[in-house]
Amino acid sequence: MANMSKERVTEYLRAIILILHENGGSLSAKKVIEELEARLKPNTVEKYEYKGGGVRWIKVMQFSSIGLVKAGWLRKKKGVWYITEEGEMSLTLEPDVFRQTIDEKYRQWAQSRNLSVVEGEDLVEEAAADEFQSRNFEQAQNDALEEIKNHIRKLDPYEFQDLVAALFRGMGYYTPFIAPKGPDGGIDVVAYKDPIGAESPRIRIQVKHRPDSKIGRPDVQALSGSLHRDGYIGIIVSSGGFTPDAISEIRTSGKHMEKMDLDSFIELWEQHYEKMTDEDKQLLPLRAISFLAPQE
Incomplete structure (x- = not known):
């Protein structure tokens, strides 16, 4: 059976960068794979399942993405993939230059680990043992x-709103206002650096808990309209993510606004977890475990 061509692998790698770009710069590895499958529609050859487990195109793509990381275009952290500024710029490269850059970075990485420099699908077989630990580590994170x-998806909107307020308290903010059930005027949580809001920044937070749908431009515009005084920052927390139009609106708005999707929320929750009160921790209790990490 034929292997995947270098051109086809490059198509997958460029699609990874484009998908991350269109989703605001980050996305879970699982979602990236789902998007790749929907866009590139793997053929029969690419869907071949190895006897040892795993689908050909997924294994080739995951290992080949080492080149994206080594080129400084992609970061992987706790099951989430992030595009860098250099990664954004790589979208302007011609396919041949794109691939040559990745190949060179991969060669440098392979030589540093005393691996044979191989290409295409042979790359997966040659480095399978060395990469096994890395893939297990990433799978555990995923x-x-x-x-x-x-x-979190199973929480109701008010439970998720309480979770967001708890996160900001863990980050050192006071939360004097958390919207009760009923109309909230578009603001769900207010966060201050001091008890009375004398210091900047003063944060107005809009919480959207629709796990199966992304929020669009109108939601962003609604929050922007509430930021009519100096010193106020708007943050939209969306468990379902953001449409490209929403991301564009946030980036180009004259108001200071930031977005937080579910991946970002969880990362911040883990980062500030030990600073939370026991009561807030119980809203989303976590326990750290140790796992043998791969060598970089």
């Missing part, structure tokens, strides 16, 4: 992240 996400 599984843990998905378990946390599934728990």
Whole structure:
């Protein structure tokens, strides 16, 4: 059976960068794979399943993405993939230059680990043992992240709103206002650096808990309209993510606004977890475990 061509692998790698670009710069590895499958429609050859487990195109893509990381275009952290500024710029490169850059970075990485420099599908077989630990590590991160996400998705909107307020308290903010059930005027949580809001920044937070749908430009515009005084920052927290139009509106708005999707929320929750009160921790209790990490 024929292997995947270098041109086809390059198509997958460029699509990874484009998908991350269109989703505001980050996305879970699981979602990236889903998007790749929907866009590039793997053929029969690419869907071949190895006897040892795993689908050809996914294994080739995951290993080939090492080149994206080594080129400084992609970062992987706890099951989430992030595009860098250099990665954004790589979208302007011609396919041949794009591939040559990745190949060179991969060669440097392989030589530093005393691996044979191989290409295409042979790359997967040659480096399978060396990469096994890395893939297991990433899979463990993905599984843990998905378990946390599934728990959050099952919360009702007010439970998720309380979770967001708890996060900001863990980050050192006071939350004098958390919207009660009913109309909230577009603001769900207000966060201050001091008890009375004398210091900047003063944050107005809009919480959207629609796990199966992304929020669009109108939601962003609604928050922007509430930021009519100096010293106020708007943050939109969306468990379902953001449409490209929403991301563009946030970036180009004359008001200071930031976005937080579910991946970002979980990362911040983990980062500030130990600073939270016991009561707030119980809203989303976590336990750290140790896992043998791959060598970089």
